[in-house]
Each structure stands twice: as structure tokens, then as C-alpha cells.
Amino acid sequence: MFMCARYLFGVKMAVYLPSPLEILERKKMPATISDVPTPSFLVDFDKVKKNAQKMIDTCERLGVQLRPHMKTHKTVELGTLMTNGTNRTIEVSTLEEAEFYARNGFDDILYAHPLIAARIERCKSLAYRLKAFHVMIESSHGLIALLSCPLKNGKKWSIYLEIDDGSGRSGVPWESDDVIKLAKEASESPYIDFQGLYLFNGRTYEAKGTRGIENANKEGTDLLQTLHKRFTDNNIDCRTLAIGNTPSCSRPHESMNVLTEFHPGNYIFYDMQQATIGSCSRDEIACRLTTRIIGHKPSHNVFLIDCGFLALSYDGMAEHPDEFSTFLDHPDLKVIGFSQEIGKVTTKSGDKLNYDKYPIGSQLFIFPWHSCATACQHTGFYVHSGNKITDMWTPAKGW
Numbered sequence: 001m002f003m004c005a006r007y008l009f010g011v012k013m014a015v016y017l018p019s020p021l022e023i024l025e026r027k028k029m030p031a032t033i034s035d036v037p038t039p040s041f042l043v044d045f046d047k048v049k050k051n052a053q054k055m056i057d058t059c060e061r062l063g064v065q066l067r068p069h070m071k072t073h074k075t076v077e078l079g080t081l082m083t084n085g086t087n088r089t090i091e092v093s094t095l096e097e098a099e100f101y102a103r104n105g106f107d108d109i110l111y112a113h114p115l116i117a118a119r120i121e122r123c124k125s126l127a128y129r130l131k132a133f134h135v136m137i138e139s140s141h142g143l144i145a146l147l148s149c150p151l152k153n154g155k156k157w158s159i160y161l162e163i164d165d166g167s168g169r170s171g172v173p174w175e176s177d178d179v180i181k182l183a184k185e186a187s188e189s190p191y192i193d194f195q196g197l198y199l200f201n202g203r204t205y206e207a208k209g210t211r212g213i214e215n216a217n218k219e220g221t222d223l224l225q226t227l228h229k230r231f232t233d234n235n236i237d238c239r240t241l242a243i244g245n246t247p248s249c250s251r252p253h254e255s256m257n258v259l260t261e262f263h264p265g266n267y268i269f270y271d272m273q274q275a276t277i278g279s280c281s282r283d284e285i286a287c288r289l290t291t292r293i294i295g296h297k298p299s300h301n302v303f304l305i306d307c308g309f310l311a312l313s314y315d316g317m318a319e320h321p322d323e324f325s326t327f328l329d330h331p332d333l334k335v336i337g338f339s340q341e342i343g344k345v346t347t348k349s350g351d352k353l354n355y356d357k358y359p360i361g362s363q364l365f366i367f368p369w370h371s372c373a374t375a376c377q378h379t380g381f382y383v384h385s386g387n388k389i390t391d392m393w394t395p396a397k398g399w
Contacts (some may be wrong), residue, residue, distance in 0.1 A: 032387050038054060038292045039311035041378040042365075043073075043393070045385050046132040047286035048268050052081045055249065055267055062257045067091050067110060069244065069265025070371045074382070074395035076104045078268055091244070091263050095122045098133075100396035108132040110160065112198070112244070112263070115142035115168050120149050127151055132159040134195060138171050143182055150191040158193045159186055160240065167202025174199075174223055182237050196240030198263070199224055204247035213251040220248065221255050246270070250279040271371035272323050273316060282367070287381075288328065289366045289374060291343070296355050301346050303358050307366070308341040311377055316369030322348050328365040335366075350376055 030036045059066040068082040070204045071093040077102060080087055091110045092098045098111050099122070107130050111123065117133045127133045128151070137143050137159055146157045161183055164171030172179050187194040201220035207213045231238040243249070243256065244263025252262075269287040270280040285326045291307035312335070325335035325345075332351070337344040347353060368374035375381070375395065383391040 007160060007399075029392055030389050032389060033290065033382075033384055034387070036290060036382050036389065037308040038290050039305075040364065041375055041381050042288045042290055043269070043381045043383045044286045044288075045383050045390060047284065048078065049081065051268050051270065051284060051286055052078075052084075055082070055262075055264060056084050058249065059262055061254060061371040062254075062259075062262075064101050064257065064259055065089065065261045067242070067244075067261050067263050068268070068384055069093070069112070069263055070097055070101065072195050072265045072269055073375060073381070073393075073398075075393040076101075077383075077391070077393050079104075079106060082268060082295065091265070094396075094399045095119060095126075096398040097396050098126055102126060102129055108134075110134040110136065110263075112136050112160075112161070114138045115145060117141070117145035117148075120145050124149065124151065127155055127157065128153075134157065134160060136160045136162050136198060137182070137186075138162040138164075140182065142180075143186055147189060147191060156191055156193040158195055160195050160198045160242065161186070161225075163197055163199045163227065165199060165201060165203060165220060167200070169202050171198075171200065174227060178226065180230060180234055180236070183231060183238070184234060187236050196238040196242070196260070197224055197227060198244060199243045199244055201243050201248045202245075204245060204251075205277065207247065207277065210279070212253050213247045213278060214253040217243070217251070217253040218255050218290055221253065221259060225258060234368075246274055247277055247279040250274070251355075266372055268377065269375065271373035271374075272326050272367050272369045273320075276320070276323055285367050287368065287371050289368055291364050291366065291380070293358055293360050293362050293364065294342070294361065296358075297344075298353075298355065300344075301353055302336070302344045303353060303355065305343045305345055305364065306341065307334075307343045308333075309343075311374075312338070312343065312366065312368060313370065313373040313377055314338070315373040320369060324369045326367040326369075328367065330364065333364075 040257050067089050069091040087106045089108045091112045096111050115137050162171040163174045168237040186192045204213050207216045220356045241259045242261035246264045246266040249262040249264035270285045274280045275282045291305040293303050294306050295304035327333040332347045336346050381393045
């Protein structure tokens with residue numbers, strides 16, 4: 001530890017900084033899963049590798065371009081794995097992610113978020129920096145923003161038009177006249193390179209099991225083909241028909257070979273939500289949260305863990321109270337409440353807890369309901385193969 005001086009509001013203050021040796025010591029990786037500090041986010045490298053390869057194989061079989069979404073993990077390492085080492089053709093949900101991947105040598109990046117005028121300048125920088133940068137619009141606001149700020153030096157804005165299939169998510173309602181109006185105006189502009197259509201296909205999240213997801217996929221594919229015909233009838237060139245989400249791309253219908261792009265993201269980790277829908281098996285879930293017991297409350301039939309809502313997130317807790325926090329090797333346990341840094345755990349069955357089975361200090365593992373929401377709570381991921389910690393990955397943060 002050494003001291004330096006700095007000024008805060010004109011007052012000289014002593015600031016103690018860690019020495020280089022202390023910094024190295026703090027970065028020293030734990031040897032095994034049992035040694036990691038808690039709460040921590042764990043990534044099973046063998047499983048993410050299998051999940052990545054399975055999606056690559058699926059897209060090759062269908063003849064569809066894979067454009068994996070980075071929003072679940074936001075790391076360089078998994079970006080490389082999901083693109084099969086090319087570091088090209090990815091999708092992001094924030095400009096911070098786009099800039100992060102651009103800095104780390106990735107290209108052909110789609111900013112898959114409704115564009116607003118306030119973000120044009122950052123988008124311009126990315127458009128000039130990258131060989132291929134794409135934006136997504138879902139309203140006339142986004143299109144007007146692009147037309148009001150044309151690119152120079154032979155560059156054009158490359159855009160995708162997002163479609164809403166009735167799920168109420170972002171996108172232009174697919175049956176509306178606005179779809180044709182926006183696409184025609186974009187495709188006829190000398191400042192825009194119109195790529196085509198993107199559909200999230202929210203119906204797959206309402207489906208149950210492989211057959212249900214496949215049927216929802218066929219509906220989504222039929223919808224895109226119907227729109228493609230409308231475009232053709234109106235002399236609109238539409239080169240891309242894209243579907244994006246993990247259920248869609250994990251359980252594709254064979255008719256989806258007419259599409260041009262898949263945009264899944266969560267599949268790299270999967271989670272209990274995907275296992276419940278039928279997108280994956282529980283064995284394919286490649287992430288866990290690890291936590292330790294910090295207290296017993298027999299008067300309330302709960303014990304306390306050092307995992308609050310800042311480590312796990314609330315996502316899914318109200319709608320799926322039993323599946324929300326699935327404990328490895330302890331199927332009767334569930335989280336029933338949070339404070340910022342503490343969770344309360346009891347039994348699903350209502351039986352009395354046997355505290356001898358759950359001593360203070362013991363380690364537990366939780367499969368998250370929504371891995372995207374849980375991963376984003378953490379500043380680093382502990383990567384393991386078997387029980388051995390092999391690496392630590394740092395995700396992009398911010399917007």
C-alpha cells in the first residue's frame with residue numbers, strides 16, 4: 001500500500017492505493033469452484049463450448065447465417081467462441097457493447113435496438129470505424145434520424161426493419177401499412193442500404209415443448225414469407241429475413257431454411273426459463289450462481305444466503321416462484337425473498353428445514369431463471385472445467 005495526494009473540492013486529501021503486488025494478489029484466481037468468493041457467477045467452459053458448436057451446426061445444416069447475440073454474456077471470449085473464431089457477424093443490444101466489441105477487433109455488428117436520434121453520433125462513429133455496422137429501426141423516428149444525418153465517404157446506413165408479430169414487443173406491427181411505407185422509403189433512399197426484416201418471434205416464449213416451439217417457428221417463418229411477398233409486389237428489395245431468440249433457433253422448424261439469418265443469444269448459457277419452455281435440457285445449462293449460507297432463522301423456517309437481488313435479480317420470481325431459484329442437488333429449496341445482499345431460503349414443500357444439512361458457511365449452487373439478467377449483475381465470470389477454475393472473463397458494462 002502506498003499513499004498519494006489528490007484534491008477534492010479544493011481540499012488536499014491522502015489517498016491510499018494498492019501496490020502492484022497487492023493488485024496481483026487480488027487478481028489471483030481460486031484453484032477450484034469451492035475456493036471462489038461468494039456470490040459469484042460460474043461458467044462451465046465445456047458446456048458453453050458444446051452449446052456454441054451445436055448452434056453453429058444447426059445453422060450450417062439449415063443453410064442460415066448465424067448472427068449470435070452478445071447481450072447474454074458481453075465477453076470477448078464467448079464472442080469468439082460463438083462466431084467460430086471469425087469475430088464477425090454479431091448482434092448487440094447496447095452501444096457500449098458495440099463499442100466494446102469494435103475495440104476488440106470484431107466487425108459486422110448489428111445494433112439491435114430501436115434507433116433514436118440521440119444515439120446517432122455514436123452510431124456514426126461505429127459506421128466509420130467498422131467495415132460493416134448495421135442499425136435497427138421500428139418507426140419513422142429512426143428512419144428520419146438516419147436520413148437527417150447521412151454518412152459520407154461512400155458510406156451508407158445499413159438498416160434492418162424490426163417486425164412485431166403481435167407479441168407487443170418492439171417492432172412495426174406486421175400487418176400495418178407502415179411496414180411497406182418504411183421499407184419503401186428506406187430502400188429508395190440513396191443514403192441507406194436496406195437489408196431486410198427482423199422478427200423476434202415472441203410466440204416461442206408462450207410455447208411448451210419442442211413441438212410447440214417448432215409450430216411457433218413455422219408461424220413466424222410464414223409471417224416473414226408473407227411480408228417478403230408484399231415487398232416483392234411493391235418492388236422493395238429485401239435481402240434478409242432474420243429470426244432471433246433462443247427458443248426459435250434451438251428448436252427450429254425445417255421450413256426455416258428459407259430464412260437468411262438466426263439471431264439467438266441466451267443459448268450460450270441457457271437457464272431454467274429455457275429448460276422449462278423446452279429449448280434445452282437442464283444438463284445444457286452452462287452457468288450457475290454460487291452462494292454460501294450466512295445465517296439460520298428457525299423461527300421463520302428459513303436460512304439466509306449471501307446472495308441478494310444484486311447477485312441473482314428478481315426476474316421470474318413472481319411468475320415462477322418454484323423454478324426461479326433451482327438449487328443443484330437440493331430440489332426442495334427455493335428463494336422466497338431478497339434484500340440487496342441477502343436471500344431468504346425455505347422449502348417448496350413447506351416441510352421444516354433440517355439445519356444440520358445446511359450449516360452456516362456451506363456452499364450452494366443455483367441455476368438462474370434468466371441467465372441474461374443474472375450475468376449482468378456480475379463484473380466477472382469464473383470459468384471452470386470440471387471443478388477446476390481455468391479463467392476469469394470480464395463482460396462489458398453500461399449502455
